[in-house]
Amino acid sequence: MARMILRMLLPVLALAALCFAAVAVDEARLKLATTTSLQDTGLLDLIKEKFDEKYNVSLDVVSGGTGIAIQYGERGDVDALLVHDKERELKFIKDGHGLERRCIAYNYFYIVGPKADPAGIKDMNASQAFAAIMNKGKSSSDTVRFVSRGDNSGTHSREKQLWKKAGFNYSQVNSSGPWYIDAGQGMGATLNLANEKQGYTLTDMSTFMAYQGNLTLVPLIEGGSDLLNVYVAMAVNPAKHPGVNCTLASRFINFLVSDEGQDLIAGYGKEKFGRALFSPARGNCTLIGCPDGECAAPTSASCAAA
Amino acid sequence: MQEIWDGFVRAVDLIITRNPQVVEITARSLYISIASTILAAVICVPLGGLIELHSFRSKKILVNLIQTLYSLPTVTVGLIVFLLISRSGPLGSLGLLFSPWGMIFGQAILVSPIMIGLTVTALAAVSPQIKDTAKSLGATETQIIATVINEARPAVAAAVLLGFGRALSEVGVAMMIGGNIRGYTRVLTTSIALETSMGNLELSMALGIILISISLVVNLLLNRVQGR
Numbered sequence: 321m322a323r324m325i326l327r328m329l330l331p332v333l334a335l336a337a338l339c340f341a342a343v344a345v346d347e348a349r350l351k352l353a354t355t356t357s358l359q360d361t362g363l364l365d366l367i368k369e370k371f372d373e374k375y376n377v378s379l380d381v382v383s384g385g386t387g388i389a390i391q392y393g394e395r396g397d398v399d400a401l402l403v404h405d406k407e408r409e410l411k412f413i414k415d416g417h418g419l420e421r422r423c424i425a426y427n428y429f430y431i432v433g434p435k436a437d438p439a440g441i442k443d444m445n446a447s448q449a450f451a452a453i454m455n456k457g458k459s460s461s462d463t464v465r466f467v468s469r470g471d472n473s474g475t476h477s478r479e480k481q482l483w484k485k486a487g488f489n490y491s492q493v494n495s496s497g498p499w500y501i502d503a504g505q506g507m508g509a510t511l512n513l514a515n516e517k518q519g520y521t522l523t524d525m526s527t528f529m530a531y532q533g534n535l536t537l538v539p540l541i542e543g544g545s546d547l548l549n550v551y552v553a554m555a556v557n558p559a560k561h562p563g564v565n566c567t568l569a570s571r572f573i574n575f576l577v578s579d580e581g582q583d584l585i586a587g588y589g590k591e592k593f594g595r596a597l598f599s600p601a602r603g604n605c606t607l608i609g610c611p612d613g614e615c616a617a618p619t620s621a622s623c624a625a626a
Numbered sequence: 627m628q629e630i631w632d633g634f635v636r637a638v639d640l641i642i643t644r645n646p647q648v649v650e651i652t653a654r655s656l657y658i659s660i661a662s663t664i665l666a667a668v669i670c671v672p673l674g675g676l677i678e679l680h681s682f683r684s685k686k687i688l689v690n691l692i693q694t695l696y697s698l699p700t701v702t703v704g705l706i707v708f709l710l711i712s713r714s715g716p717l718g719s720l721g722l723l724f725s726p727w728g729m730i731f732g733q734a735i736l737v738s739p740i741m742i743g744l745t746v747t748a749l750a751a752v753s754p755q756i757k758d759t760a761k762s763l764g765a766t767e768t769q770i771i772a773t774v775i776n777e778a779r780p781a782v783a784a785a786v787l788l789g790f791g792r793a794l795s796e797v798g799v800a801m802m803i804g805g806n807i808r809g810y811t812r813v814l815t816t817s818i819a820l821e822t823s824m825g826n827l828e829l830s831m832a833l834g835i836i837l838i839s840i841s842l843v844v845n846l847l848l849n850r851v852q853g854r
Binding site (some may be wrong): 351360365368378380381382383394395397398446503506508509512531532534538561563 | 713714715718719720721723724779805806807809810811815823824
């Protein structure tokens with residue numbers, strides 16, 4: 321009897337061994353948590369290709385909003401972060417989870433909306449536009465709507481800052497009527513939703529460009545320091561999270577800020593979208609408000625564990 | 627309707643031309659769910675045998691509880707496993723998060739209730755005489771369990787295959803534990819979620835059709851082992 325069971329089990333076990341062997345091949349891996357814009361536009365695919373080849377490693381990209389990316393970092397689940405929310409970045413470093421910031425790229429947020437622009441925001445600045453959308457939205461929510469990411473991402477953070485700047489309390493905005501639609505999704509899905517509802521939304525320029533083919537929305541407000549969008553790389557602190565691969569993370573950040581990395585960023589999108597989706601941080605440090613030491617410079621923090 | 631048809635055409639095209647990315651993702655989907663099914667089966671089938679062959683006071687409650695867990699939301703399992711294997715969690719030092727290993731572990735937990743529960747049901751249908759005969763012939767407990775499982779082979783196999791179907795088609799654990807990393811933890815279901823969010827509906831549909839085809843094969847297999 322026992323022999324019979326064993327005979328039945330043998331092929332199963334062999335199959336199991338095969339399956340486990342298939343996943344057991346493990347090379348050097350760098351885990352990177354990133355904001356969706358860098359992934360969905362395809363930039364990180366290109367960077368991964370070059371980086372993997374150059375250092376014979378595998379860059380594993382986990383894509384989510386800045387909120388969840390920072391969570392992963394705080395738990396020590398990833399080795400490096402690429403995010404875009406200055407306040408939370410500074411807090412991340414202050415709490416000891418991250419080593420140092422390095423600005424790597426920037427572009428601008430757009431306020432996009434229906435071509436007819438029912439709230440008449442064209443030529444306003446960002447906070448005036450938000451105020452106008454809210455006023456019109458409250459009185460005629462069937463024509464003027466705003467779609468929010470609502471997912472704690474970097475773009476969502478910026479939206480909250482803009483509401484504050486326009487003089488509103490975000491929790492009141494959030495619950496002030498049907499004109500405000502809380503999507504709770506990534507940028508691409510939010511753009512598709514805004515398109516269906518013909519509403520306004522705040523988007524990073526690169527995701528908008530990448531999705532533009534499927535959308536009838538147009539950019540109404542672009543540029544201005546309120547809408548500046550700076551992408552920052554940080555290595556997770558090995559003194560706080562002993563499991564992380566800080567050496568590889570530093571190598572990756574140094575690759576991004578190197579001329580090779582900055583050229584990759586500067587050139588990305590020209591072929592496919594007719595214009596670059598991101599501008600390199602190199603040479604633009606003052607414009608994007610990054611102190612010299614933090615801007616497109618090689619890492620200086622030590623990777624020594626505690 | 628047009629999109630569904632286009633997706634179908636695209637799926638056939640992707641399969642015929644053996645699109646390398648699709649082949650890779652499909653193969654990964656298969657080996658991760660096969661591995662998790664085997665891991666779960668090796669533990670759950672004997673466990674189901676133990677539960678069935680013993681009578682204890684809270685047995686009914688236990689079986690009810692296991693059956694309730696059949697419909698455990700995959701994202702809840704994903705979240706619990708995430709908290710377990712995250713570096714800040716109790717199993718953090720194993721470094722399982724965002725790896726195929728973690729997905730196998732998570733999916734094994736996900737399908738365990740269904741496997742244990744259905745094994746218990748399968749074994750309950752075995753005539754008690756067989757158990758008694760084995761016992762009277764001096765079989766040890768392990769031998770009795772093995773005999774009963776052997777007797778209910780088709781039904782136990784069905785339990786295992788159903789577990790496999792659930793592992794293959796779930797997206798919560800794969801997304802939260804695997805992280806949908808291209809070339810490493812991206813499987814059919816997470817690809818479908820990603821491609822849909824990126825607006826590539828045709829490709830999503832094609833991947834969905836591949837997934838359904840696999841399920842169809844599993845189902846045919848299931849009917850076969852049940853001798854229908």
